[in-house]
Amino acid sequence: MNFPLYIAKRYLFSKSSNNAINIMTLIASGGVIIASAALFIVLSVFAGLKDYSLNFSTFVDPDLKLIPSTGKSFQWSEKDNASLLKIEGIAVSSEIIEERIFIKTDNKNQIATLKGVDKNYSNVTSIDSMVTKGNWITPNSTEVVSGWGISNNLSFGVLDYIKPLSFYVPKVGKGQATSIQGYYNSVYVTNVGLFDINEQFNNNYVFSDIKLAKQLLSYKDDQRSAIEIKLNPDANEDLIRSQIETAFEGKFNIKNRAELNDALFKMLNTENLAIYLIFTLVIIIALFNVIGAIIMMILDKKKSLNTLFHLGAETKSIKSIFFLQGSLMTIVSGIIGVTIGLIIVFLQQSFELVMLTPDLAYPVRLSFFNAIVVLVTIFAFGIMASKIASQRITPSLIKS
Known part of the structure; x- marks a missing residue:
């Protein structure tokens, strides 16, 4: 069994004796869930707008x-x-x-x-x-x-x-x-x-x-x-x-x-990219909470880390524990967020919950590509955040 991964899962899914750390972890996870769900929903809306514009143009534009x-x-x-x-x-x-x-x-x-x-x-x-x-x-x-x-x-x-x-x-x-x-x-x-x-x-x-x-x-x-x-x-x-x-x-x-309406599609693509970058920034801000939660967990587990060190665990292995913990937190939260986004977009497609006009539902489209984009974004920045937080562990911190 991978020792750092086993300990990381234990730390992630078990409650800490310090209630503040539990609250901080929930806030960090909730922020990632909300940010990933929002990003997926926004990308689905722009995909729907693009499809709507293209379908609407069939009335006047040829193939x-x-x-x-x-x-x-x-x-x-x-x-x-x-x-x-x-x-x-x-x-x-x-x-x-x-x-x-x-x-x-x-x-x-x-x-x-x-x-x-x-x-x-x-x-x-x-x-x-x-x-x-x-x-x-x-x-x-x-x-x-x-x-x-x-x-x-x-x-x-x-x-x-x-x-x-x-x-x-x-x-x-x-x-x-x-x-x-x-x-x-x-x-x-x-x-x-x-x-x-x-x-x-x-x-x-x-x-x-x-x-x-x-x-x-x-x-x-x-x-x-x-x-x-x-x-x-x-x-x-x-x-x-x-x-x-x-x-x-x-x-x-x-x-x-599409080429006959290139100005429209350039505008939609530009807006899509701008919204993606804005929500990516929101995700990055949410991941600061992940960094804070991991650092608080490190400080809370100092005695346990000292014990692991004296039992023969290397500093590198102990860093891996919290790197994997942060990575797992963002991966699980990202998957939950995308799942929530999928459900909301599906409900909008099926039941037209939000209307653009009294007769027209807000156009959305479920896209596997958009889900991959959101998950890759979450995973990439989550891994970076976890790496930054795990670097807080030093031999002097473990031995003290």
């Missing part, structure tokens, strides 16, 4: 989006489309024309982004399910679907024929025009629906049929701004990306859903 590597548009033929759909794993694709436009109604106006989409777009994303009032656009029509923010800013609604809605874009070309109308392309449209996604989309986007966008922007029949792709559930994204790059020889920049 993959092909953007021209140079310029704002590219030529896209039926042959190109056939080559794309031959790639195994691609379920459906949608052709997109996207550009900034000027919206005018009555005496109000606003700059927005017009996104012209084809009939496959509702199969690539679930944007049509986010239309909260009215209907999605009819193919080959002058119908549009606007965000609630644009609707509020310009004071128009669904099928609001009293207030004509018109789109303007500058004409491409050189020289002077004979009238003000010669500088702009314009089209009158009918708003048939309002979508509610998030503040950014609601305030900036209007959807139309691709033919209307092509007419307004004076695009050629085969000119497009982007291609959006939906993958099969079991598709290998990396393999598909490499096949697209090979087939189109660097014509496109390929972005997945």
Whole structure:
């Protein structure tokens, strides 16, 4: 049997005759338990927020989006489309024309982004399910679907024929025009629906049929701004990306859903790291109590240590006793804390105990990786704290 480990377990799980030391040990252990549980819960919350953001973006963002590597548009033929759909794993694709436009109604106006989409777009994303009032656009029509923010800013609604809605874009070309109308392309449209996604989309986007966008922007029949792709559930994204790059020889920049929302995910990752570091500092502070508890235990056991020394125990072995005691205390407390965190996160997932809004529970996700991160953090700093405390033992202390 490992002698230092045996004594360390005895010291850890048996009560001291000094009640103050028992209280100090409980406080030290409780601090580690609370800190480890809090760290795990916070990491689970950020994992849930990331999943929620990614799942929410499925309503408007495709699995993959092909953007021209140079310029704002590219030529896209039926042959190109056939080559794309031959790639195994691609379920459906949608052709997109996207550009900034000027919206005018009555005496109000606003700059927005017009996104012209084809009939496959509702199969690539679930944007049509986010239309909260009215209907999605009819193919080959002058119908549009606007965000609630644009609707509020310009004071128009669904099928609001009293207030004509018109789109303007500058004409491409050189020289002077004979009238003000010669500088702009314009089209009158009918708003048939309002979508509610998030503040950014609601305030900036209007959807139309691709033919209307092509007419307004004076695009050629085969000119497009982007291609959006939906993958099969079991598709290998990396393999598909490499096949697209090979087939189109660097014509496109390929972005997945996370890359399309890279600013959001960078913010979440930065906040996640900051919170981890803050709670790690809390853990370090809690481990000062562990150091204090071990030092008090050392002073309380001076007579026993003196006896062990005269029975032949080396100073190194006696240091190992309290190093192992402190390590065991942090390991056991860390495991208890993570277990409590697991239970709380599981209850939140199952019973929605804490609500973000009246209809939305605070998103959390159980993650084995987060549990490992917390335990490794606790164990690493706990071992360091135990090492620091055990160095208090010296031959002079034992012999005195």
